[in-house]
Amino acid sequence: MEIILAIIVGLLYASGIYLMLRRSLVKLVVGLVLLGNGVNLLIFLLGGLVRGKPPIIPAMDRVLGEIYADPVPQALILTAIVISFGMQSFAIVLIKRTYIVLGTDDMDEIHTTEEEDD
């Protein structure tokens, strides 16, 4: 299972970075999404894959009796997902705005900031 996940993480990173290096803005955003998912999966993988119960101590016991799954990676991933949700929606609005203002999807056309202006 670890091997499969590791390969998937690698694929997500590679394809994310590949898409970011393309000139199209839409591919850039898709690349960002893939990269974000790759990182989340990496946290999940490195937190250790355990087939266990949630780490909640029953009311009558004082310690955990059974094998439990580490809750920290899940908390981290949830936070990271929420953050990337916000980031990605911003990115989508941003590229849409860029397309409306500049009329192009090609990143090579984006060079006004380097020109002499006002």
Added chain:
Amino acid sequence: MTNNLIILPVMLQFTLAIVLLFFCKRIAAQKIISIAGSIVAVVIAVGLFRQVYEKSILTMQAGNWKAPFGITFVADTFSTTMILLASLSALAVAVFSTVSIKRARMKFGYFPSFHFLIMGLNGAFLTGDIFNLYVWFEVIIISSFVFITLGGKKVQIEGAVKYFTLNFLASMIFLTAIAVLYGLAGSLNMADLSGKIQTIKNQGVVQVIAILFLVGFGIKSAIFPLYFWLPDSYHTPQAAISSIFAGLLTKVGIYALLRVFSLVFIPDDFMKTLVVILGGLTLFSGGLGALVQTNMRKMFSYMIVCHIGYMIGGIGMFTAAALSGAVFYLIHDIIVKTNLFLAGGLIYKINGEVNMKRMGSMYEQYPALSLLVAVPLFSLIGVPPLSGFWPKINLMSESFVTGNYYLLGCIIFGSFITLFVITRFWSEVFWKKREALARKPYIRYFDQMSRSQKTFLITPIVFLSIISLYIGLGAENIFRLSNHIAAELVDTSTYIDAVLGAATTNVTP
């Protein structure tokens, strides 16, 4: 010991932002709340600073979860100093933006985002947990996205695409580093990691994580091969916004670098050499970039990059004296860069131009204002006894002592370039004679403003200039502070004890 005073700077800004969201459409109320809140924030920051500097490190375990398991907030001298500087700059920018930001933009949530940004900064300075640091970084950049696109002009959108992509990438690299670190050490608390990281057998992986952190923070703080997004985006938003970016956003990256490299990954010789080389190249290339610019704000942006090199060089040498120099430079740079961009905004309001070639005659028209603007400009160069002089001397002598002659050369080169660029700027903008240009109808010029508006534009610059002068003339006090901070950075045992409790001291070597 737990002390709830620590979280106050964060909670205050959070509450302010929420209250401001309720006053979404009432701009006058927003201005008053924002300024009043920023004044309260300064008072709190001073209180916190005094308590920590004169007594001891304060900690707070959020949610009452004990140290390595929960999120710890730590206020040591370094973080409280940063909070104090951030709230001083924030106050100045809040006052400046009441006049300089257009009303339409205020309606789209300028002030709430501003306070969210400051909340993120305060949180990043205070947290003792590395994942929490990531979350605060995200709070900062998401608010900065609002700022950089506010207005939606063509240049801004283009700058925003670059800014967004690179910052997102930096966050992802940062998060990857955290993932590998957690998989390796099983902890996220920086004080706890400090002990655990040395017991790991596979030090090669630790090196890789350290490099990942260096790259992640390096993009955010704009060090040499990673800074190209900065000069392409920082000049696009309005002056008040870029001043808060210039003053604080790159510096929070430096803060994180100092924190992580002093506490978790103690740099070895390879790392030191690498960071010193990067620092030197940052100085060199940033300086050269500033040299060829005729756009005032782009030139200032390259100056940010150039001066980041001093701090990176200080981190790279990693001796107590060098760290003290880097921290002193950080203190000086936050105030001066904020002031510089505010002054840039003022010059723009007077001239209606950002191109230096088309400006001029400012000294003739406004002699008093010109002398005021001279304070940040010449502090930047480091004309003695102004504030830039002292840390540079310190860094130079330290690079001489440690034998980093390459860095010494770069520091001298960077200072020289700054001198040249700023004096050229001075002669172009202030001394050169200029014919009156046709007025642009969409700009509100400085002389068309009412008296109170002028006061609101000038007061923040006076305020920051006074602080800047104090840093220069009272350098002894600042040096005492920066030496104290550097001592805490080199010997982290007090920090670790404060977080984990004294019982665990003998576990950490």
Added chain:
Amino acid sequence: MKLLILRTTANFLLPLLLLFSLFLLLRGHYLPGGGFVGGIIAAIAFVLHAFAFGLRSTRKLLRVHPISFMPVGLGLAVFSALLPLLKGLPVMTGLWLDEPFPVVGLVGSALLFDVGVYLVVLGVALTIIFTISESV
């Protein structure tokens, strides 16, 4: 209109989904669920309504602009985080009432925080989706 089936089901699904989102919100402390998921499902309920009846009628149904959920939710969250200060405990410590409520169960400051999250997520998700779909 050809959306007859969608419209009819949307009418029934809106209250059902909202109820389900509240259910998820309330069970979230010990079981899968919570403010975030609840908020997302509540947002989906309104988005479905918007698909069936158009954005304008959904806005009319909501009465307030979805963005105004955000400050309320954030305010609740901050309030619940600051409550422990009154007892001298660190910020964000969970406080619990002694007696369980009927249906809901034990109520603590965590629930208040979750309600805040629910409102923020609902407000953010709806604002994002409405903004994107309006500007097409």
